[in-house]
Amino acid sequence: MFDYITIGLTPPLMIAMAFTLPIFTLAIKRKAFYDIYALTATTIALMLTAYNYYLVFYVAKRPIAYPFGGWPPPIGIVYEVDALSAYFGVFIAAVMLMISLYSVWYLRGVSGYEWYYTMLLGLEAGMIGCVYTGDAFNLFVMLEVLSVAAYGLVIFYRMSHEAIEAGIKYSLIGAVATTIYFIALVFIYGSFGTLNMADIAYKSRGGGEFPFSYMVVGNIHLASAIALALSMWAFTFKAAVVPNHFWLPDAHPAAPTPVSAALSGLVVKVGIYAIIRFLYTIYGLDSLHTIANVVSIVMKLLIILGALSALIASALMVVQNDIKRLIAYSTIMHVGLIVISMSIGTKLGIEAALYHTVNHGIGKALLFMSAGVLIRVAGSRNIDEMSGVGRYMPLTSFTLTLAVLSLEGLPPLAGFFSKLLLYEAFIDSGLAIMAVVLVVSSTFALLAYIKLLYGAYFKLPTKELGRVRESWTYLMPLAVLAALLVVLGVCAPIFVDEVLTPTSSELLNPLKYVSAVNEVVKALGG
Amino acid sequence: MKKELLIAMSMVITVVVMAYIATLGGGLGPLFSDVRPLAKAFLSTTLDPEKPLFTAMSPEAVTAIVWDYRGLDTLFETAVFYLAIIGAIAIYRDVNEKVGLKGSGLGLSKIVRVVTKVLIPINIAIAISIALHGHLTPGGGFQAGAAMAVMPMLLIVVFSRYFLLELKLTKGLALAFRSIGLTGIALTVFLPIIIALVNGVNAYIMQNQMKVNAPVGLPAFIGNSLISGSLILYNVFEFLAVTFGFSVLFLLLSIEEDIVKDQMRGEVSEH
Numbered sequence: 001m002f003d004y005i006t007i008g009l010t011p012p013l014m015i016a017m018a019f020t021l022p023i024f025t026l027a028i029k030r031k032a033f034y035d036i037y038a039l040t041a042t043t044i045a046l047m048l049t050a051y052n053y054y055l056v057f058y059v060a061k062r063p064i065a066y067p068f069g070g071w072p073p074p075i076g077i078v079y080e081v082d083a084l085s086a087y088f089g090v091f092i093a094a095v096m097l098m099i100s101l102y103s104v105w106y107l108r109g110v111s112g113y114e115w116y117y118t119m120l121l122g123l124e125a126g127m128i129g130c131v132y133t134g135d136a137f138n139l140f141v142m143l144e145v146l147s148v149a150a151y152g153l154v155i156f157y158r159m160s161h162e163a164i165e166a167g168i169k170y171s172l173i174g175a176v177a178t179t180i181y182f183i184a185l186v187f188i189y190g191s192f193g194t195l196n197m198a199d200i201a202y203k204s205r206g207g208g209e210f211p212f213s214y215m216v217v218g219n220i221h222l223a224s225a226i227a228l229a230l231s232m233w234a235f236t237f238k239a240a241v242v243p244n245h246f247w248l249p250d251a252h253p254a255a256p257t258p259v260s261a262a263l264s265g266l267v268v269k270v271g272i273y274a275i276i277r278f279l280y281t282i283y284g285l286d287s288l289h290t291i292a293n294v295v296s297i298v299m300k301l302l303i304i305l306g307a308l309s310a311l312i313a314s315a316l317m318v319v320q321n322d323i324k325r326l327i328a329y330s331t332i333m334h335v336g337l338i339v340i341s342m343s344i345g346t347k348l349g350i351e352a353a354l355y356h357t358v359n360h361g362i363g364k365a366l367l368f369m370s371a372g373v374l375i376r377v378a379g380s381r382n383i384d385e386m387s388g389v390g391r392y393m394p395l396t397s398f399t400l401t402l403a404v405l406s407l408e409g410l411p412p413l414a415g416f417f418s419k420l421l422l423y424e425a426f427i428d429s430g431l432a433i434m435a436v437v438l439v440v441s442s443t444f445a446l447l448a449y450i451k452l453l454y455g456a457y458f459k460l461p462t463k464e465l466g467r468v469r470e471s472w473t474y475l476m477p478l479a480v481l482a483a484l485l486v487v488l489g490v491c492a493p494i495f496v497d498e499v500l501t502p503t504s505s506e507l508l509n510p511l512k513y514v515s516a517v518n519e520v521v522k523a524l525g526g
Numbered sequence: 527m528k529k530e531l532l533i534a535m536s537m538v539i540t541v542v543v544m545a546y547i548a549t550l551g552g553g554l555g556p557l558f559s560d561v562r563p564l565a566k567a568f569l570s571t572t573l574d575p576e577k578p579l580f581t582a583m584s585p586e587a588v589t590a591i592v593w594d595y596r597g598l599d600t601l602f603e604t605a606v607f608y609l610a611i612i613g614a615i616a617i618y619r620d621v622n623e624k625v626g627l628k629g630s631g632l633g634l635s636k637i638v639r640v641v642t643k644v645l646i647p648i649n650i651a652i653a654i655s656i657a658l659h660g661h662l663t664p665g666g667g668f669q670a671g672a673a674m675a676v677m678p679m680l681l682i683v684v685f686s687r688y689f690l691l692e693l694k695l696t697k698g699l700a701l702a703f704r705s706i707g708l709t710g711i712a713l714t715v716f717l718p719i720i721i722a723l724v725n726g727v728n729a730y731i732m733q734n735q736m737k738v739n740a741p742v743g744l745p746a747f748i749g750n751s752l753i754s755g756s757l758i759l760y761n762v763f764e765f766l767a768v769t770f771g772f773s774v775l776f777l778l779l780s781i782e783e784d785i786v787k788d789q790m791r792g793e794v795s796e797h
Contacts, residue, residue: 002722008731012598015605016712022612023705026698068598070730070737075567077598110796115616122609129602141602148606152613157795187547190554193562214563218555222547257797324797375797525580525738 004055008066008079010048010089011132011142014125017041018118025114035104038117042097045124049089056086057502063516065134065198072524073134073517074196074213080134082513083503084354088131088273091358092266094484095365096124098477102369103258105473106376116156116256122149123262130270134517136188136282137195139274140181143238147174150267153259154251166250173237173247181234184227191218197282198517201510204287211521221290224283228294231278232302239271241302241339242309245332249316252331253324253381257372260324264331265365269357272335275302276342276350281510285345302343307437309336314444322381323371323456326448327364330407333441334360340437341422344429350507351500352421359414359488363406366481370400373474374456377465383455390457392468397457399478404449406485409442414488421496568595579738583746584661584754592666593760597732601715604764608708611771615701618778618786623687623697625785632686642684649677657765661754667761671768678773687780700773707766714759718742732756 021037028034056064063082067073081089100120107113126146133139151174155167185195192200194213203216204224237244248268252260283295313332320326334356342353373396375381378389390397406415419438426434488495506512547553555562561569572590574581582590592600633639657670681690690696715732722729722742729742734756736743744755 002719002728005719005731012601012712012715012731015602016709016715018605019608019708019712020705022701023709026702067730069594069732069734070740071595074564075571076595106796112616112619115612115619118612119609119616122605122612125605126602137596138599138602141599141606144606145602145609148609148613152609152616155613156616158617159790159793160795163795183544187553190548191552193555193564212564212567216555217562219547219552222551223553226544226547226553372797381797523739 004064004066006048006051006055007064007081007132008068010045010052010093011125011129013048014041014045014121014128015145018121018125021114021118021121031107031113034114034117035107038100038103038120039097041121042093042100042124045128046090046093046097049086049093049128052081053086053090056081056083057499063506063513065516065520067520067524070524072211072521074194074199074210077138078134078196078198078517078520079132080198080513080516081132082516083506084273084276085131087354087358087499087503088269089128091269091361092124092127092131095265095361095481096120096127096262098481099258099262099365099369101477102261102372102474105471106256106258106372110256112156116153119149119152120259120262122146123153123267127266127270131273134197135195136197136200137185139277140178140185143178143181143234143270143274146267146270147171147178150174150259150263154255154263156256156259157254160254162250163254166247166254170247170251177234177237177244180230184230184234187223187227187230191216191220191223193217196517197277198514201282201284202514204283204291205510206288207514221288224287224291225294228278228283228298232275232298235271235274235278236302236305236339237271239268239275239335239339240309240332241271241305241335242312242332243305245309245313248332249325249328252328253322257324257368257375260328260372261365261368264328264368265361268331268335269361272338272342272353272357275339276353276507279343280350280507281513284510286510296345299343299345303340303431303434306336306339306341306343307434309333309339310437310441311336311444314441314448317448318444318451320448321383323375323383323386323452324368324381326383326452327367327371330367330445330448331360331364333445334364334407337419337422337438337441340431340434341425344425344431346425346429347504347508348421348428349425350504351496352418352425354500354503355421355496356415356418359406359418359485362481362484362488363403363415366399366478366485367403367407369474369481370396370403370478371456373478374400377468383452386455386459387463388455388457388459388461389465391461392465393470395470395475396478399482400456401453402482402485404453406489408446408449412486412489414485414492417489417492578743579736581735582754582757583735583752584757585752586661586663588664589661589666589757589761590754593757594732594734597715597734597756597760600760601711601732604708604711604767607768607771611704611775614775614778615697618781621778621781621786621789623777623781624691625789626782627688627691632688634684638684642680645680646677649680650674653677653765653769657761658758660761661757662752667764668768670761670765671772674765674769675772675776678776682776682780687777690777695773695777697774697777700770700777704767704770704774707763707768707770710763711760711767714756714763717744717756717759 129142151171240248317329378386406413409419572587582594653674656665660666718729718733
């Protein structure tokens with residue numbers, strides 16, 4: 001009974017919980033109620049995604065498809081969770097739980113928490129939906145869900161002109177980006193006659209008939225070229241790869257700090273996920289000859305853009321005085337490195353990219369959230385004005401330093417091992433120049449981080465704050481994320497063997513992705 | 527000047543390339559000549575009482591696609607609209623709409639007011655019929671909600687928003703009705719699962735009619751009238767959600783700028 005229902009349950013359940021939340025606002029005003037509501041929802045999401053991970057990795061050992069409404073794909077929509085989706089799902093749900101835990105502290109004395117939580121749940125539903133869906137059009141819808149929630153959250157501080165400017169910029173250009181992806185879908189449906197990812201993947205590799213959609217109907221070579229070009233534009237916008245990065249340094253710092261952590265740590269990673277899905281599963285180097293050529297050109301371009309992102313963003317990091325802006329630029333740099341690595345096309349490259357995605361996400365969330373505590377106490381985001389506020393808060397300063405060291409790549413923290421893996425992947429595929437990019441951008445970043453640590457901790461305090469009591473409500477999520485950084489670092493070899501190797505080998509074998517859908521079609525009477 | 531020229535040129539090139547690929551290049555496949563295989567599958571199964579395990583039981587294929595075959599997309603499109611309005615409510619949080627409440631002497635001339643009063647029942651009847659017939663004829667929950675939302679818009683323009691406040695049509699009330707609609711949608715999504723749990727059989731999220739391995743079907747008929755199972759439920763709840771979603775937005779947007787700014791002034795933003 002209910003085969004694999006947990007696969008399909010997570011995003012609809014999250015959005016249902018977001019739907020019902022406003023009813024309570026009519027009767028209940030207490031903040032504690034909404035804290036518990038949001039924590040319950042995010043905990044359920046983590047449990048479900050963790051269970052899905054267990055199903056995919058240890059029970060089924062293959063991708064699992066869940067047909068909504070009982071319609072066989074491509075007639076209906078399926079969620080298809082393979083190792084990659086399961087991996088991203090757990091990562092997103094785990095960090096989101098820590099972010100909502102931190103929000104409990106952060107939202108004290110801030111009005112509008114009920115709407116904040118509603119949008120946060122919508123954001124999480126959108127992100128998990130993006131990584132779980134097996135339907136290219138549903139990916140568009142889920143991107144819209146996560147984007148609309150993100151726009152609302154960025155503009156949450158309505159009296160801050162910075163937030164309003166950033167929000168309007170982000171939402172207008174974001175709407176253009178999703179629309180461009182929609183146009184890409186028009187070309188895909190027009191030529192392939194289907195929107196199911198597995199179906200497109202099968203046909204782009206020269207496969208024959210597929211149930212219900214039969215053969216291709218148009219010129220898939222030309223249509224795929226334009227669809228790839230357009231969708232990459234949209235996804236590099238979401239992932240903030242140069243030259244589509246310009247909105248990020250405004251939008252991420254303007255948002256409330258936990259939202260900055262979610263945007264920088266997770267939302268850009270959904271863009272990364274979509275690029276991987278398009279370049280390895282839907283299309284790929286093993287597609288029909290003409291399409292494979294386009295894929296290989298796109299990959300080469302992405303390597304160049306990734307290198308530019310890493311270099312430009314790391315150089316700009318050094319000159320920032322706003323602590324949140326500095327951290328936001330660091331996101332562009334790390335995304336650049338991830339994009340280079342995943343565009344090489346080797347197994348090692350994918351593994352390094354996936355590993356760094358998670359390490360950066362956790363490290364960046366921890367860095368934003370630790371900095372947020374210091375900002376609250378210092379009353380300023382300017383690094384010079386913060387002058388040594390960290391001295392009053394040793395525990396927060398410790399987690400801040402840990403996050404910085406992990407992002408910079410100091411052993412035995414997680415960031416060191418993923419940067420090492422990136423380095424190996426670059427050298428291994430003969431891209432020594434990219435290894436130089438990695439080292440140079442890390443050096444620039446080091447300068448910026450030294451500036452950050454100096455301002456936040458080492459500089460002599462200009463004003464006396466007395467004894468500052470650190471609250472366990474924010475220390476708990478910080479401690480969990482810090483512990484994760486250490487654990488992911490210490491267990492690096494096990495992590496690579498148990499998680500990354502199966503994920504990358506499944507990703508390089510897209511026919512497994514197709515066969516999971518075929519089984520569903522058979523079961524439902526295709 | 528140079529910059530504008532560059533932008534214009536690149537736009538022209540993009541449009542030409544895309545137009546070529548879409549038409550002469552065959553990128554969009556056969557246009558105007560044949561229906562795609564997938565579309566044929568939809569059309570042939572949308573109302574087929576002889577194959578009760580593979581039909582949406584609705585003669586209106588568009589509604590069947592919107593709420594049954596591809597219901598998940600619509601559920602989350604509803605979520606997009608919902609979150610956009612939540613964003614607006616968040617921006618207007620704690621703004622007291624009743625400040626400066628004026629009497630009902632406002633509004634347009636008597637002629638306009640009488641005509642509006644005549645139009646309102648017609649408007650309600652049309653909107654409800656679009657919602658209730660959504661599974662039979664073109665229309666559906668969103669369209670009906672958009673038609674119904676004309677009413678608060680007209681009332682605000684013709685009678686002023688204070689008139690609505692006197693009728694107790696406040697933001698809170700609209701929000702309550704909207705939440706009822708959305709909760710109804712969420713319940714309909716999980717309804718087949720709940721029924722299956724009680725009966726100990728298999729079912730899928732958002733299922734409408736019975737499937738080969740999931741013998742849970744919502745009733746397609748009441749008496750002799752076709753209701754198409756979950757489609758009518760979705761349409762009615764979406765109608766509620768959209769009507770009152772727009773109402774919330776209109777009520778918020780019609781608050782005078784001075785009143786909003788006065789109440790927001792001096793608010794401290796955290797970082």
